[in-house]
Amino acid sequence: MADNYAPADNYTLSGHHSNGSANLNPGSTNLDALKNNAASAYDAVTKGPVAQNVADQGAKTVDELSNLSASRRTPSTPAATGQPLTHYHSFFSELLSWNNPRASAIAYLSVVAGIFFVRYFDVLRLGFKLTWMVLGATVAAEVAGRTVLNQGLTTQLRPRKYYTVSKQTLDSAIGDVHELVNFFVIEAQRVLFAENVYVSGLVALSAFFAYYLVKIVPYWGLALVSTTLAFLGPLVYKTNKEVIDAQLHRASDVIGAQTAQLKTVAQQNTEKATQLTKQYVGEYTAKAQTLVGKATPASLSGEDHTNGHANGHADNLSTLREADFPPAPRADIKTELAAPIEPVVAVPVTVKSGEQQPLLI
Template sequence: MVLSTVRSKLHSSTTTQLTTYLDASAAADAIKNHPITQSVTNGPVAENIMDQHAKTQAEFSNLAASRQTPSTPAATGQPLTHYHGFFGSLLSWENPRASGIAYASVVLFIFAARYLDIIRYTFKISYMVLGITVFAEAVGKALLSTGLTSQIRPKKYYTVSRETLNAVIGDVHELLNFFVIEAQQIIFAENLFMSFAAFLGAFLSYYLIKIVPFWGLSLISTSILFLAPLIYKTNQELIDHHVSNATKVLNEQSQQVKALASQHAATVTESTKSLVGDYSAKAQEMIGNARGRSTSPTLSAKPAKTEEIKKENVPAYKAEDFPAAPKEDFKAPPVGDVAAAMKTEDEPLIAS
């Protein structure tokens, strides 16, 4: 009984909603066919909007087509990634609408990350969606014997194909290589201007991070990254003129500094040579004086050598220094009675 009453109420409410929908569609058709509406939708404003929309789509297509490997390799001869061409086209504002929309999107994301609790809102949206689907399924099964959520369930769940996954992995690989190669090009000064700009940015960020929050520093960096090429592109002639003048002045100053340095170097070299000559002359004079004191001025070299020769020929000992050799023959000493008799003869007589 209750189910029949509920079904009748649902049928009546469905009929009422269908009647309201038909009335609303009829009113919408009437408004659409009204002359004022026709003049607005087919007027110059609508045409301008459609034209801008078509141009924006064309620029995004061109930006997507710019994802090609540049023909110019790196300084090491390695080929660059297709993201070099993509970011080069994006930051150089070759497609102004696409670059402007990208810049606005990044700025909005920074503000959203700063002022919106994205993680909390993500959980909120999740529980709201899940609550609606669960309630609709439960109410449908209770009242209509079939769930409402199951009626809109797809016939086949979506899956990630291997081709799509390989394409995503390939893009991530190219993106990582883009950042790695770009960092090495900046570190090893392949482009001096880019390396100097990176140095200046890192130097300023080191001091700004103390007083500026991270989101503010990200906003400043993004603005400089996008707007600096745009400012240069719109004022290229003026900037190139001033840069050429500054380069000319720097070259003149460097030449002047080189000339002064060479002049001072020549002066220093001459003074050094003169000092070295003076000191060498004094040293030679001192050596000559020392040699003069060590030798006698009255004797020449030849008599000294003759005297040395004569001294060498003179013998060191004379014949008188040795005792005379015996002239008699050597005799054998007496033996036996003869020796005793000779001894008795030699003894002195002692008085008794």
């Protein structure tokens, strides 16, 4: 009996072991399959077309930011006064020209985000809040560490040497700030003294509209509009350069024709006014000469008449003799005193009521 059942037991054990091994092998196979699927998925994500496109765009963005940073150099064309410009002139010109579109887009979005951040967050209070939270955390960690572990936790995080700003970095930063301040100062003077008439006119027009918009638009909205126009204006011109240049050329031709016509009309009117002025001056000169010619003989005759009268009077004086005049007295003139004048005594006069008082003579 035992011999008859032994093979069965062996078969059962072998079958049991074979089933166990069969159950274990599929599990390991599934695990390997999962690993392979994860690896393939990772490769598909990291090495697929989407990831490759993202990597390419990232590399291009880094290159454009490097090009924008390298564009900070002093322009070869000086100002109208002959003095050199700052390297921020070439930097902002490169930034607003959209020659590096990714870098310009990042700058525009950063400025817009900064405007909204300042608008919707109280920066000063936020700074105070972050300060007390950070200092409170460090102080609490230090006190708790000294109380529990007899050693502060903040002390363990303290660097061996405090960070400092090197002189080269500080000099570079101060130089950049100096160049940036001079950029705004020089540009303000160039606009004020109309070095570029179109730019000065555009700034004047912008200030005119801003003067009225500030009454209905808040300051952050005005800053947002100004930033958008400053960044997107050159982009629109660059995108539609041919159409805009054609329209500007046409407008320039029309303005030139109108200006030439105005110059012609003004010249004709000036010539007519000059001719009329000459004509009137000639007429008045002729009249004045005629009046002077008529007045001269009368004055001459009057002078002759006066001379003749004077000569006749002189002849009459010459015909007079000394005997015609009485002799002059030779004795002294004696004055005889008259009788002394007696003083007048005033006589009182009585005036009755109703009678008129006599006048004193």
